[in-house]
Amino acid sequence: MRDHQDIRPQEQTQSAETAADRHPYADLDRMSRAVLARNTGGVSPFSxxxxxxxxxxxxxxxxxxxxxxxxxxxxxxxxxxxxxxxxxxxxxxxxxxxxxxxxxxxxxxxxxxxxxxxxxxxxxxxxxxxxxxxxxxxxxxxxxxxxxxxxxxxxxxxxxxxNLPISNPEIIEQTRKCGGQNILEGARHLTEDMIHTMTQARPEAPEDFRVGEDLACTPGQVVYRNDLFELIQYTPTTAKVQAEPILIVPAWIMKYYILDLSPHNSMIRYLVSQGFTVFAISWCNPERDHADLTLENYRKDGVMAAIDAISVIVPEQKIQAVGYCLGGTILSITAATMARDEDDRLASVTLLAAQTDFSEAGELLLFLDESQVAFLEDLMWAQGYLDRPQMSRTFATIRAEDLIYTRAVKRYWLGKEDLPSDLTVWNNDTTRMPAKMHSEYLRGLFLENRLTAGRFAVEGRVIALKDISVPLYVVGTESDHIAPWKSVYKIRLFSDCDLTFALTSSGHNGGIISEPGHPRRHYRVGHRGEGERYVDPDTWFASEPPIEGSWWTHWAKWLAGRSSGQTDAPQMGAPKAGYPVLGAAPGTYVFQT
Incomplete structure (x- = not known):
């Protein structure tokens, strides 16, 4: 039975270095560093x-x-x-x-x-x-x-x-205007936030922003589930669909519905409306018993399991795969492995704000060296995962001016409520990261940059991005502080296939969620034919004029251009082949806390 298949690694009874092989004081050292790491938010004082x-x-x-x-x-x-x-x-x-x-x-x-x-x-x-x-x-x-x-x-x-009421004219003006009521409201906000911080309780989603009702509400069905993810197949809305289905691989650092926010800005709903059969992975929120999940689990038991399922549900059709952020990184690893193994089930690959080379990975590299990674490993060793607040603080400090201090002034001194939006609700719906996987990610990709250095092995054999021969559509965002666009652009150095690169305005999330009709948005796009020479990012940027509007329209045409034509929509799932409908979208994993 494929429902609830257990894909967690089996407990190892023999290994090169077991607890019995090490000196018993070694765990005392790790625990002491883990306690210190909890008090420093995971930041190594030694670094x-x-x-x-x-x-x-x-x-x-x-x-x-x-x-x-x-x-x-x-x-x-x-x-x-x-x-x-x-x-x-x-x-x-x-x-x-x-x-x-x-x-x-x-x-x-x-x-x-x-x-x-x-x-x-x-x-x-x-x-x-x-x-x-x-x-x-x-x-x-x-x-x-x-x-x-x-x-x-x-x-x-x-x-x-x-930050101070006595030296901020806006606070003084608001206090005079409100007769001090703003200070009282700010004290209430501060008390609420302190309670949420101490209890780690998530604030309830505001009205009109309920997951499954207002967000992540594109109609569909869960057609596969294992311990790691649920696969959602979305209901077609057009009489005919493109023959090649789309698989969306989101990052597991956050919930998948960043790509299925409100109906007006849902990328998934947009693709369905354009006549595509869309599948999306919804990752589980790891617990302590998932501590030994690895990057290989996310590739084999995640992306490859989804490809296997889609190949049965939509037989004899290749798949247009889409990866966002960390999901794009694991998709690129998967695509290179499939190319090495002569598995030709992909029709194209789209990478959204996803890095494959990490030598210029932006301000996140400020948090990474050998001491820092070892410090985080000890913290995750004690917990089994990297917890939500520990990741959130890292991202917030990169833009502390806006994400910490400007918000604090508005909320605590001006007494203003945070204006709810679909993006902020999603941003607060964070997940955990399995200890072993996150350690492999930090060491193998960020710290040692193995993927583009020719030292990343899958199943004991090294893979190369250069082996990918299907067309690539790569998207960077101009003000991205998580995956800087010049870092994303570097995939041009490590691939020879037909490649289209699009650079869109705004940041890591806002630039990707850039639906048609969104005001003040533009993008640049350029094409490199198979085998053409490399063009550096600054020269590329200067040669491609900005185009007003949403890059989604260009991408949808690109996807349609790589389809073999239209056909009748496939059935939902494949019950006779072991892929029954398990429930309505958005499934169950998206509600895990």
Whole structure:
């Protein structure tokens, strides 16, 4: 019976290194580090110390840079003082220091007036000095330099004048307008959030944002289930469908319905409306007893099991596979393995904000070195998984200005409720990561970059992305801080097949969920024929003009162009072949907490 098939790894009784083989004090060491990791949010203090030590030692033997920084400090101070004096006579003149483009803490008009302008400019001048102090220094590790800059940014964000009611003109104005009611509302919000943090209870989804009713509500049926995932087949809405079905492989770091949000911006609903037969994987939310799940489990018992099921439900048709984020990474591994093994069941592969080379993986690399990975491994060893809050904090700190401090000011000082949206509800619906799989992911892909280095083995044999011969459609997003678009673009270096690359506006999630009719959206798209020469990302960007609108329309035409034509819609599942309908979409795994 395929329903509830148990695919968890069998308990190992013999191994190269068992608990009995190691000294019993080894577990004491791991437990002590795990306890420390819980208190630091999974951040290794040893990595922090190493970065500061590297920076300080190199700075101590650079008298020229010290003089330069001293001069910059004096110059910045004079700029602030001159602006303060000049502002009394010309209050409309622009200030000498401006916030970063993504920093929205100083948008209120009151920041242009004294004394708030002085406090703002002093903060930004200090920020400018530290940015310069952590720039490239001969002999200093680039990774340590970036880490120090990141840590300084976190420290400065704590003392930003925008955080305090006495130095934030917007808070003062709101307090005067509301007679202090905003402070009372903010105290209530703070109490609620502290309770949720201590109890780890998830806030109930607001009205109009219920999963299965308002979100993840595209009609369909679960046609396969094992311990790792449910496979959903969506109900057709057109008289005829394209012969080749689509399989969507989402990331298991979050719930799958990022691609099936509200009806108006659901990618899955859009594809169904365009005449495609769509299947989607809904991953389970791992528990402690899933600790030994591996990347190979997600490939073989996840993606390959889904391909096997679809091949039976829609026989004699190849599959157009789509992978998002980490789901795209495992799909690329699967596609390369299938190519190596001469399995030709794929018609095309689409990778959405998915990295295959991790040498330029953006600010997430700031959290990764040998010490940090070992620290996380000990934490996961004790828990069996990486928990939701531990991952959420990592992503939030990358954009702390908006995701932590701006939100805190609005919620606790201005007394404003968070405006619910389908994306924020999904963002709060986080999942866990199995310990062994996450360790393999961090070490094999992020830390050692084995996939593009020719050292990633599947079933004992190395795979190569260059073996993939089916057409590729690769999507990056312009302001992605999780999978930077130039990192996504690097798949052009490691493949020779027909490849279309699209770059869309917005970030990691917003750029992908960019439905037709969404205002202020654009994309660039270019094509590389099979065997053509490499073009670097900057040259590509300059040569491809932006196109207003949604990249979905271009992609849907691309998918249709790789179809063999239209046919009658297939039945839901294949009961006689062992794939019965098990229940209505969105299934059961999406509700696991």
């Amino acid at each position: 922090i110390y190493q970065a500061w030590n590297d920076w300080a030692l190199h700075m101590s033997r650079a008298p020229g840079r010290q003089l330069e920084l001293g001069e910059r400090a004096v110059t910045n101070a004079f700029k602030v003082m001159a602006d303060t004096a000049h502002n009394a006579f010309e209050p409309t003149d622009p200030p000498p220091f401006k916030p970063m483009a993504y920093d929205h803490r100083f948008t209120h008009a009151g920041w242009a007036k004294m004394p708030f302008r002085f406090w703002q400019q002093s903060f930004l001048a200090t920020q400018d000095w530290w940015n310069h102090a952590t720039e490239e220094l001969r002999g200093l590790s680039e990774a340590d330099s970036d880490r120090v800059r990141f840590m300084v940014r976190q420290a400065l964000d704590v003392v930003s004048p925008s």
